[in-house]
Amino acid sequence: MTDKTYINEKALLHRLECPLRSTASTVVLESPVMACSENTARWLIAERIAGRAPSAAGTREVFDTEWKRTQYFQSRTEIPVKEYEIRVREGARACRRLRDIIFRCEVLQPLSPYELPIGDAVITGEYAVLRSSRRRNHAFALYLRHKGLRIKPLVPDIVSFARRLHLGNRWTDPMNHDWKVNTIAVMHYWLTSDLSAEHKADREFAVEVLRGAVNVFTGPPFPVPGDQCLLCPTRACRPDDLVRPANPGFTVKLLRHKAAATVRLAAPKADGDA
DSSP, rough: OOOOOEHHHHHHHHHHHHHHHHHHOOOOOOOOOHHHHHHHHHHHHHHHHHTOOOOOHHHHHHHHHHHSSSSSHHTTSSSOHHHHHHHHHHHHHHHHHHHHHHTTTTEEEEEEEEEEEOOOOOOOOEEEEEEEEETTEEEEEEEEOOOOOOOOOOOOOOHHHHHHHHHHHHHHEEEEGGGSEEEEEEEEEESSSSOOOEEEEHHHHHHHHHHHHHHHHHSSSSSOOOOGGGGGGSSTTTTTTTTOOOOTTTTTEEEETTEEEEEEEEOOOOOOOO
16 A cells, blocks of 8 residues: 655645655745744634633734744844844734634634645645624635735635635535534635735645646656756756746747757748759
8 A cells, every 4th residue: 555645735835836845845934924924823712612702812922922933033143233123013913813714704614724635735724714793694714814915806825725615525424514604715814914815725736736736846846857847947856047938030049067968949930842
């Protein structure tokens, strides 16, 4: 029996953001605002389930406690003052945004780990399931985001596809029949801007996307050179190479190991040419 490869959702996203990263690179750099916000959200959701309603000051106190544990805070003397002040303001706004989403929604399921088998791999992660008080028949997996642009329509990432597919499994689980919802989605919720968007994906399409992502993670190391490299318009695998667009009639200059070689691409012959 083939051993399963376990891949954390964030590690998978980190790898897909740049194919040049190797599978051995497991260090995923995360913003201190995001790390503290995720832990604060965990606490807020637990408080809601326990029937308590912590104050804004209490929420900020929990966030600040998490903040002081970060490497970013401990190395603050080496960070430009303006940059550090920006991060502190982002933290204050993140606290407000977390309270807005968690306190106006019902918690159907607290932050819980998940395992999603895809081929010979298993994607792992965690998320909470909420339901808005204004849309009782709709549930969503909360996906906290930091930074990003105001782009519409939403361009979902691999974490969104994984959570959406697994949420579908949880939704149909008889254990969760008391949810009583008709539709599900993944809520992308930005912490430092008034932006949110839902991702509703077709199940079959989500499976295909995740299979492709897993193959990139577990497949042969990038790049796989071949004849197609001569026509590559970006040469992302060798940023030092100077390449013009690979269209007929153009000259492609490839610099490899400090030795220059010129390859002239023949233009297509016109009808009637010998």
